[in-house]
Amino acid sequence: MTITLTSEFIRSLDSSAQDVSTAETLPPECYTDAEFYAFEKEAIFTREWLCVGRESWLAEPGDYFTTTIANEPMVVARNRKGEIKAMSSVCQHRAMLVAEGSGNARGFLCPYHHWAYSLDGDLVAAPAMNKTCDFDRKAHGLPNFKVELWHGFIFVNLDAEAEPLAPRLTQVAEAIAPYDLAKAEGPRPEPAPLMAWNWKVMFENNNDGYHASRLHHGPLHDFVPSNLAEFPPADPAAAGYLRYNGSTHPDASFNATQKAMLPIFPGLTEVERNRLTFANLPPTLSLVMTSDVVIYMILRPDSPQTHYMDTGLLVAPGAMKDDAFPHKLEAMWTATQHIIAQDFDVDAKVQIGLQSRYAKRGRYSWQEGAQAGLNNWLIRRYKAEWERHNPEPPVKPRLAVVGG
Incomplete structure (x- = not known):
């Protein structure tokens, strides 16, 4: 029907x-x-707000895990400052996934063309892009999502204007x-x-x-x-x-x-x-x-x-x-x-x-x-x-x- x-x-x-x-x-x-x-x-x-996992899954800086909700692949990581970051795991070059599964990493490397991203999602390396007109690395980082911790659970929200979760x-x-x-x-x-x-x-x-x-x-x-x-x-x-x-x-x-x-x-x-x-x-x-x-x-x-x-x-x-x-x-x-x-x-x-x-x-x-x-x-x-x-x-x- x-x-x-x-x-x-x-x-x-x-x-x-x-x-x-x-x-x-x-x-x-x-x-x-x-x-x-x-x-x-x-x-x-x-x-x-979408629950993606538990804070305990990210015990150390560099720990990460991936998930997909409603066809949106995400990677959730603890950066070097100890902050939890959530972002799209879709490479901003040709849409290859930059991370799968879980583990500990210094950053995320796209296996297709080796674009490299930090644990915050910043694009830190893009090989052989020096001849591409007006290419700005800062404009091609992984899209970041809002993060909120609630009773040990990690929630993310794709809407940058979303109201906080806990008060509701x-x-x-x-x-x-x-x-x-x-x-x-x-x-x-x-x-x-x-x-x-x-x-x-x-x-x-x-x-x-x-x-x-x-x-x-x-x-x-x-x-x-x-x-x-x-x-x-x-x-x-x-x-x-x-x-x-x-x-x-x-x-x-x-x-x-x-x-x-x-x-x-x-x-x-x-x-x-x-x-x-x-x-x-x-x-x-x-x-x-x-x-x-x-x-x-x-x-x-x-x-x-x-x-x-x-x-x-x-x-x-x-x-x-x-x-x-x-x-x-x-x-x-x-x-x-x-x-x-x-x-x-x-x-x-x-x-x-x-x-x-x-x-x-x-x-x-x-x-x-x-x-x-x-x-x-x-x-x-x-x-x-x-x-x-x-x-x-x-x-x-x-x-x-x-x-x-």
Whole structure:
């Protein structure tokens, strides 16, 4: 199914940006259509703060890693001053990638023609360009992006005029503060496989309380039943939103024992130890937070119907020093993989269904309150992008008729 973006289509999205009791799902084309994906890249991924990784991945000057989000290759590095820099990894000569993977480097050398860039993105060498008229090295550096650190995560923004992220995350920051994620530790995620479904399908699944007691029914998940889901109201201007899910016992965790196997995050209160916290910073970061483990998922769209997702784990400081840590983590992760496999199977089949002529805009259960939160976040930005390029004509004042 394809669409032609019009003002009428954008207005039709308003029925998804309502309270969950009255809202309907987004049109299926928002998950499948190439024209909408191109629009979404401009509306969302070139204007919003994008999580790219953890600050701990750049421990030393010269450390770098690369990523690609919505078809934009990036390199993130710690320069010689200790500052974190993010920039395009596309050579400004012939568009070759100047960096791949991760490592430690003095700078970035394009392997094609050996244009060399500093860790700040400045072009420092360009062989055999002395006969090129009016060539100015300073004008050909790698495009730099805004960078902001938030609870140990690195965010970048391609929009040079973007407002800071943290002031729009006060509610989320307060909710997750007891975890002190800036000090949390965890192994670097393995390279992510390509997922054959739209990034929003994944983001919705990560935050769907409705399916928990149905799709995941069994001993690995029954301690967080759907009927204990809560959805705190969020400021429409906020950059993120929350979901809580009460647990049937304290310190519940995803493993065969249903109890935390690793050290509890030391700052948690009794309230936090009796629930799971789901923190959502669209379009790229979802957090699933138990008493002993935080699972983070960084979503990276690749096409209208595919994306990558970097999945990592964070634990309390010092937990990884325990000799038994690898064995406990393996037990926990093995159990979690059973749940993830169920989710991935559903996500792939949802994407198939969204392409059907019979796919329609559905209605929500109260246990899907997080979906309404995502819709409100998205549609506010879709409309702003549309109005930026298609302003409504001013309404002409009606002239009063005098006399009869």
